[in-house]
Structures are given as C-alpha cells and as structure tokens.
Amino acid sequence: MKTDALIDLLATGAGPAQRHPVARRFGVAVAVGAAGGFAILLLAFGINPALRDFTLLPGFWIKMTFAVVLALSGFVASVRLARPGVAVGNAKWLAVAALTALWVLALVVLADADPGARSQLVFGNSWSVCPFRIALLSAPTFAASIWAMRGLAPTNQRLAGAALGFFSGALGASIYGLHCPELAPPFLAIWYVIGILIPTVVGSVIGRPMLRW
Amino acid sequence: MTRVSPSAVTDPTSPANLSDEAFTAREERLRTLMLRAQAGDEAAYRVVLTELSVHLRAYYRRRLTRIAGEAEDLVQETLLAIHNQRHTYDRSRPLTAWCYAIARYKLVDFLRRRGRREALTDSIDDDFSQQLSGDESDATDAHRDMQQLLDALPERQRLSVVYVKIEGRSVAETATLTGMSESAVKVNVHRALKALSAKVRGAK
Numbered sequence: 001m002k003t004d005a006l007i008d009l010l011a012t013g014a015g016p017a018q019r020h021p022v023a024r025r026f027g028v029a030v031a032v033g034a035a036g037g038f039a040i041l042l043l044a045f046g047i048n049p050a051l052r053d054f055t056l057l058p059g060f061w062i063k064m065t066f067a068v069v070l071a072l073s074g075f076v077a078s079v080r081l082a083r084p085g086v087a088v089g090n091a092k093w094l095a096v097a098a099l100t101a102l103w104v105l106a107l108v109v110l111a112d113a114d115p116g117a118r119s120q121l122v123f124g125n126s127w128s129v130c131p132f133r134i135a136l137l138s139a140p141t142f143a144a145s146i147w148a149m150r151g152l153a154p155t156n157q158r159l160a161g162a163a164l165g166f167f168s169g170a171l172g173a174s175i176y177g178l179h180c181p182e183l184a185p186p187f188l189a190i191w192y193v194i195g196i197l198i199p200t201v202v203g204s205v206i207g208r209p210m211l212r213w
Numbered sequence: 214m215t216r217v218s219p220s221a222v223t224d225p226t227s228p229a230n231l232s233d234e235a236f237t238a239r240e241e242r243l244r245t246l247m248l249r250a251q252a253g254d255e256a257a258y259r260v261v262l263t264e265l266s267v268h269l270r271a272y273y274r275r276r277l278t279r280i281a282g283e284a285e286d287l288v289q290e291t292l293l294a295i296h297n298q299r300h301t302y303d304r305s306r307p308l309t310a311w312c313y314a315i316a317r318y319k320l321v322d323f324l325r326r327r328g329r330r331e332a333l334t335d336s337i338d339d340d341f342s343q344q345l346s347g348d349e350s351d352a353t354d355a356h357r358d359m360q361q362l363l364d365a366l367p368e369r370q371r372l373s374v375v376y377v378k379i380e381g382r383s384v385a386e387t388a389t390l391t392g393m394s395e396s397a398v399k400v401n402v403h404r405a406l407k408a409l410s411a412k413v414r415g416a417k
Contacts, residue, residue: 003289007263010406011255012377017250017251018300
C-alpha cells in the first residue's frame with residue numbers, strides 16, 4: 001500500500017482531536033481510585049475512632065503529609081509519562097525529598113529513644129499487616145490508572161507503570177492513614193514505604209505488556 | 214534526548230543539516246498546522262501527516278540500512294500511531310519532540326520484536342531534526358496490504374472505515390447507510406484504526 005493512500009485514509013473525516021485527554025482520564029482515575037479505596041477502608045478496617053484526637057498530634061500530620069506528598073509526586077510523574085517525549089522531570093525530587101526527610105526523622109527518633117523502646121518504634125503493633133493493607137487500598141487507584149494510561153501514549157512503559165504504581169500506593173497509604181494507629185516515624189519509614197513499593201514493583205513489571213500501543 | 218535545537222548535533226554524514234533558524238521556522242509552521250488539525254482542519258492535518266511522513270522516512274531509512282525494506286512499513290505504522298495518539302500532543306511543547314519520541318518508540322519496539330538489534334546502524338538517540346532533510350520521498354509502497362488488513366476487521370468497523378475514510382462520506386451519511394448512530398460510527402472508526410495499528414504490529 002502507498003503511504004499517501006494511508007495518509008488520505010487517516011486525514012479523511014478525522015475531525016477534531018479529543019481535548020484534555022490526560023486531565024480527563026487521570027481525573028476519572030483519581031476519583032474512582034480514591035472512592036474505591038475509601039470504600040474498602042470503611043468496609044474492611046473502619047476509620048480510627050481516635051482520629052479526632054490524632055488531629056491534635058504533629059505525628060499524625062507528618063504521616064499524612066508524607067503520604068500525600070508522595071501521592072502528588074507519583075501523580076505528576078504519571079501524567080507526564082503519559083505523553084510521548086516528556087520525561088519524569090522534577091516530580092522525582094519531590095518524592096526523594098519526602099523520603100529522605102522521613103528517614104532522617106526516623107533515625108533521629110530512634111537515636112533519641114531508650115534502647116528498650118526502639119523495637120516498639122520500628123514494629124509498632126501492626127507491622128506485619130500494614131504493607132499489605134496499603135497495597136489493598138491502592139488496588140482501585142492502580143486499576144483505574146492503568147485504564148487511564150492505556151488511553152494515552154507512554155513511550156517508557158516500565159517507568160510509566162512504576163509511576164502509576166507509586167501514585168496508587170501513596171494514595172492507598174494516605175487513605176490507610178485514616179485507620180492506622182501507628183504514628184512513629186521509624187514505623188512509617190519502613191512499613192509504609194514497603195506498602196507503597198508493592199504496587200510500584202507490580203506496575204513496573206506489568207507496564208510493558210499492559211501499556212504497549 | 215528530545216532536544217530541539219540541531220546545533221548540538223554535528224554529523225557530517227547527515228544530508229542537508231538544517232540551520233537553527235530553518236529548523237525553528239519549520240517546527241513553528243508544522244506546529245501551527247498541527248494545532249489547526251487538532252481543532253478539526255482536515256486539510257492542515259493532511260499536510261502535517263504528509264510532511265511528517267517525509268521526515269519519518271528519512272529517519273527510518275537512516276537507521277535501518279540493512280533492512281531498508283522495512284522502513285516504509287515503519288513509516289506507516291508510525292503514522293497510524295501518530296493519528297491514534299494525536300490527542301496526546303501537548304500544544305505547549307515542540308511537535309518535533311513529540312513526533313520524534315513516537316518514531317523512536319516505534320523503532321525500538323520494532324527492533325525488540327524482530328530481535329535484530331544488529332540492524333541498528335546508528336545511535337537511536339540522534340536528534341530527529343537532522344532527519345528533516347526529506348529528500349527521499351520516492352517509493353512509498355509498503356510491503357503490507359492495508360486493504361487486506363481492513364478486510365479482516367469486524368463488519369461494523371470495516372463499514373465505518375470504508376464509508377467515512379475511503380469513500381469520504383460524512384458521519385451522518387454513514388450512520389444512515391449502516392443504521393448505526395453517529396457516535397457509533399465515530400467509535401467504530403476509532404476502534405478500527407486502533408485495531409489496524411495492532412494488526413500492523415502483529416503482522417511483523
């Protein structure tokens with residue numbers, strides 16, 4: 001077939017291109033994902049009854065800020081990677097800064113603590129379930145983001161998959177923060193981060209097969 | 214990787230390396246046309262696709278010298294991709310960078326599929342701009358027969374493409390002829406081109 005004939009075929013009756021596809025699709029993904037995650041939280045875990053008291057504690061706000069900032073950086077990275085020729089950009093530094101800040105804070109808290117109290121600061125009462133709960137709460141956002149990305153054109157699919165996994169995980173962590181009673185920075189620095197990394201790794205693995213175009 | 218200025222690239226073997234000004238002027242003109250095309254200007258879109266196809270041809274021929282016969286297939290595959298993904302062009306960015314990223318992705322995807330990395334005769338990170346010479350517009354026949362691929366589409370998709378895209382009928386007219394709603398016709402044309410793109414990939 002002649003290329004001119006194909007160009008003819010493509011141009012004829014092409015109509016206008018869809019407007020704001022990235023904002024539209026990721027807007028849907030965030031809405032569906034957050035609503036789904038929140039529904040699972042209410043059904044499976046419930047909101048922490050002490051949440052009102054928590055709002056008076058800086059530890060709670062540090063935890064929530066950390067999770068939300070990571071979600072924001074993952075979102076920006078995903079949206080950028082959805083278009084051909086756009087790199088991750090500065091979004092990754094936002095994530096690096098938030099992670100570094102949390103880890104430094106965790107080390108300071110540990111160094112400051114009684115040796116006997118350190119184990120409680122690291123493991124809390126829920127270390128063994130925390131990462132999996134975060135991963136579970138991230139699932140709706142993950143699925144919705146994959147859908148959003150499939151309608152766009154990521155040229156680095158592994159990275160795009162990892163970015164949307166990271167975004168989903170961090171949003172899942174933000175939602176889980178409304179239930180989770182743990183506030184110790186060392187706990188968050190390990191188990192929350194592992195929880196966020198689960199969908200990130202899954203995303204990078206399924207990125208190429210799922211996001212090809 | 215996706216820089217726009219060709220000044221950073223000095224390849225003496227490259228035919229007709231454009232000056233900065235000429236490149237910028239061309240980018241600006243193509244981008245303006247693309248914005249009109251995005252708004253629904255069919256004639257502008259035709260010009261954009263035709264000009265991009267010339268650049269793509271030079272780009273692929275340069276990189277696939279040992280399997281040059283594949284270049285035109287890739288040009289067509291990339292044009293399909295450009296069309297199917299045209300909504301992802303961000304008007305605040307250079308059109309050339311967007312197009313180059315798609316061309317590069319399709320090249321890497323092709324080489325990965327074929328497992329023929331040794332066919333790569335040049336760095337794929339070269340600047341797209343040096344491919345803008347466009348002096349090789351002859352022989353635009355690809356190996357594959359698009360008609361056969363079209364015939365293999367589901368009936369509703371095939372009819373929509375034939376009426377709207379090949380016979381140039383309006384969407385409303387096609388809707389009447391096929392008994393589909395107008396939005397169904399649009400959806401079917403869109404799906405057909407997506408399916409065509411997938412078939413083109415699978416046919417390799």
